[in-house]
Amino acid sequence: MTGVAGGAAGPLLLGVRHHGPGSARAVGAVLDAYEPGVVLIEGPPEADAVAAAAGDDGMVPPVALLAHAVDEPGRAAFWPLAEFSPEWVAIRWAVRRGVPVRFIDLPAAHTLAMSEGEQETVPGGTDGGGAAGDADRDPDSGPGSDSGPDPDSGPESASEGGSGVRLDPLAALAEAAGYDDPERWWEDAVEHRRGAAPGADPYEPFVALGEAMAELRAVHGAGGHQRDLVREAHMRLRLREARKEFGDAATAVVCGAWHVPALTQAATVTADRRALKGLPKVKAEVTWVPWTHRRLARRSGYGAGIASPGWYRHLFTAPDRPVERWMTDVAGLLRAQDHQVSSAHLIEAVRLAETLATLRGRPLAGLTETTDAVRSVLCEGSDVPLELIRDRLVVGDVLGEVPEGGPAVPLQRDLARCQRAVRLKPSAAERELDLDLRKETDAARSRLLHRLRLLGIGWGEPARSRSGSTGTFRESWRLRWEPELSVRVAEAGIWGTTVREAATAKARSRAVEPGTALAEITALAELCLLARLPDALPVVMRVLADRAALESDVGHLARALPALVRTLRYGDVRGTDAGALAEVAGGMAERVRVGLPPACAGLDDEGACEMRGHLDAAHQAVNLLARDVPTADGAAAPDAGGAAAPDTEGGAAGNLLDRWRTVLRTLAGRDRVPGLLRGRCARLLLDDGQLADAEAERLVGLALSPGTPPAEAAAWIEGFLAGGGMLLVHDERLLALVDRWLTGVPADAFTDVLPLLRRTFAEYEAGVRRTLGELVRRGPAGEGSRRGSGESAGLPGFGAGLEVRRADAVLETVRLLLGTASAGDGTGAANGSHEREGARV
Incomplete structure (x- = not known):
């Protein structure tokens, strides 16, 4: 018997869902039980040469196979693998036992050579909701980007024939089982399984799933995924080769569940080879690169993404009591953010999650139940801390690692060496980095980041310093390593083998x-x-x-x-x-x-x-x-x-x-120059101390004279006042001029002037606008009171007198700030002593 019924009589066809912890555990159990002599993985055959690197202890998932065209490195595709991916479990199992690993999907040489429209048929299709080997194109080079197709739809070219309507296998099976949510059905049927019963055959679940997919394909055929027919022809050819070399019982295949019926299909070698004849081809290279949980998430646009990689990793790694362990992680995160979470909260949250699972007929509390319980008990109904949990735990900032000795382009090796030299490790979490260029290490970091910017490798982006410093010896950066930057590194490799050489060559080329x-x-x-x-x-x-x-x-x-x-x-x-x-x-x-x-x-x-x-x-x-x-x-x-x-x-x-x-000065007084520019020149001179106050007042008066058209005057005001309103706050004469002009604008011209004025004053900070409004409401102070002192001084935005009682309240704080307070100081001193203290301050 071949394939779908009984591993002993034929090859072990392990139909899985990509990034599925339940599938991963089941694959591991079957491999341990049957110990095949060869493991076939759905993925590009060029990866055969780098499969052994997966057994290195320095290879920490999530990682991805990166394939790129040698002559055009920007044409690239990814095959991501997480710790809980069934394919990763199978590769690790085989490599560490010395069992051959072979990849059987359509070669990357064909995938990368396809036209942009055809490239949308990324390997892996719908494979039961997102199969292994789904290639993720570089986001700036076409499909597979953040704006790409729906992650579970198995993106294919609409020109591939048929109606363009594609079958979702999970949705069809979920509907047959009475579920309205395909994700919830898959979790209940597969992901939440904690292992086969004692004495049961671990291969039985794969037989059942293969039979279900066979029924679907008998009714729907390719289900609108016409490109899969070509890929499956290549898979059958590679499967025949392995069966001939190792025998049926010694062959195990880990592929998307959707492909299982096709691998048992009665097709001739000639027909399969004919299906592959004439495919375009380029020279391709494959290597390992780090990946992140965020790029595994569905929202990233990845073709076979999952919404909750952090949750799935937890399900795969938790040895027992996954709900209790998850709630403990949530509590630790909330406590780190100063949220009050007690042991009683945890106990109540676990009970609520399990109760909800029972009421909803689920075998185990899933992410929906735990989220509802966390919102209700730990977050007290608020979605604000829940968003933090989703970001840090449900998705997570995990970044994989690739060992130094792994295959990589020369530029990637030099970049890794430079990162170690300046002690700057890539991270999937965004962080800010402040550099003091007077320090050698910080200066070296700055040079590296600027060289990468020149090469188009946007690991770091310049940011405004949090300290507000504008000195040339300080720089601030915002760092975040994204997996697609590995494509940028490969693409930049055409300029040189080291970061410095490549940046120099590209700078010269751009200049000429x-x-x-x-x-x-x-x-x-x-x-x-x-x-x-x-x-x-x-x-x-x-x-x-x-x-x-x-x-x-x-x-x-x-x-x-x-x-x-x-x-x-x-x-x-x-x-x-x-x-x-x-x-x-x-x-x-x-x-x-x-x-x-x-x-x-x-x-x-x-x-x-x-x-x-x-x-x-x-x-x-x-x-x-x-x-x-x-x-x-x-x-x-x-x-x-x-x-x-x-x-x-x-x-x-x-x-x-x-x-x-x-x-x-010439431009400020030239009539043929637009009012916006004349006003701006006057303001620049005033700010530089090159325009006396009296001269500035004269220019404002001329610009706002009755003979000047209102629109021209408003443009002059826009140029003069743009960039900050403190000038009007502190110079009441100019404010009075602007106020008198504005109140004198004719009604029929006011509607034309208003947009210019609104645009000008909208640039001011809210506090400045509020102070100006208060000054206009009260009316600017007279010349005599403005120059007064003490209680008679008319200060912008303040009343004429000093309220002693309110002033007394702040003196104790002022003494503390100045360090003049003593142990015997009190707050009940007489008004006279407070006034003397205030005078000293």
Whole structure:
């Protein structure tokens, strides 16, 4: 007898569901009982050469077989395996006993060669809800991504014939058993089985499941999964080879349950070979890479994903009393987050979960019952801690490991060496990393992360520092290792065998690519300096100088300048020579300065808004450049926040910063320049201390005069006030001018002005808007009271007098903060003593 009825009379056909703990335990029991001479696994045959690595103690699941085209590494596919995957159990069992392991699915050489539409038929189809070997395409290269098809639908090309409606085997069997939920039926029938009864044949469950699938395929045929017919033809050929070599009784096959009837089908060798004839083919390589529980989860878009890998791992590894052990893990997590969970809570939660399972007719409390019990007892009905449990335990942040001696592309080996050298271990959990570049280890970490960014390996992304520091010696990163980054590493291998060599080669190539924008080249120069690539920087600088000399668009120059100036500031901290950039940066800044006035004239609203962004970027860059680097004429620039420098005519004398401020003054008073830009130039001068208060008031008065159209005045206000509202909070004269102008806007023009004003004030923080509203409601203080002191002072946002009783309440806290409180201090002192204490503070 072959296949579906009795292991002794034919090969052991073990139909499983991928990532199923019940299936995994059952497979282990059958292999222990029958001890076959060869184990066949549904997976790419190219993996035969790397199967032995699964027996290494350093191989820690979840891991995945990664297949990629040698000539096009971006074309790749994954075959993930978890600790509770039946295929992983079978591979480990065979390798550790010296039993041959062979993979029998369609070769990766054919899978990767298929067109993008055909590639949607990832190996594994629906195999009882997601079989072993489902390939997960690189998310940026087509199907199998996070936006891909439904995980349990067995994605296939819609052009493969038929109606396009595909059968879900689990749903059909669950409906026949009277279940409305296929997942719940599979858990009750398979996953929650704790082993066969004493003396029972462990192979019997596989016989029953094979017969059920045979009935389904007798009625539905391929069930809409036409690509499976090709794969199954290859499986039968490999099965025949194994049976001929080892015999029927010594052959075990671990495959998706959906394929079991096809492996017993009476098909000739000629017919199977004809089905495989003419398939496209590429040269492919296969290796092991780490995987994560999150990428096993259904929400990740993985074709055979499961919603709860952490729960399934728990079911597989718990030796007994899985519900009690799960509740203990939940309690530990909640207690770590300062939730009050007692032993009584645990006992009640376990009882409730078991009671719910009994009421629902389930053999064991499943994830649904335990979740309901946890929500009710441990979380007191709240879903907030429940989301934490789902994230940390139900899914989890487990990241697998692959031993150093395992097969890998040379770049991957060097990356692993670099990670060890800087003591930066990949992790599936997102974490933030703050670096102090004055420390050698942190500087080496920074260089590695920047080199990987240049190669397109996004392990780390720059983040805003939590400390708020803007110093050049600090960096903050957000790190998270995703399995698909292994594809990026393989793809980057074409540039070199080490991270440094590959980053250098790619930087040179990007610099000389035709059509690269000037801003992209300056960003590349910055990245080369951050990554310390001295062999690439001269090439990039030569191209940058040539492009900058030919560029005539002020917007392009202004957009490229900030990255170049930032690069100049890194030299001292990183120990690199950035002097070659100074001449290019200075020349580019001068060209922006000269070309800015004509570029700002005659712009429409959209053009003015875009130019404002360029103006802000160029202003910040010029301030940094003038402060940190001597100008071309040899004069040392003053600090941007220093005293006002005397005006210079046309840049004939003085330094770059003076000449830049002269341009800003020119733009601020030129009528042909849009109001948005004139207002912005006035604000930049005011912030730099180059515009006296009286002059600022005069400019505001002119802009808001009755002769100025309301829309033009509103645009001027938007440019002047953008970037923060503290100017209005502290300068009541300007607030009064804006208030008087706004109240005088005609009714027919107010609706046109309102959107501009709302956009301006929406940028302010809530506290600033509240203070401004209070000031407008009360009316700005008069000139005399504003300069007063003591109780008569009219402070922005506050009343005219001091409420002594309310002030008394904070003095004790102030003394504690200042360290002046003594053991005998009390809070009942007389008002006079409090006032004296307050005066000293």
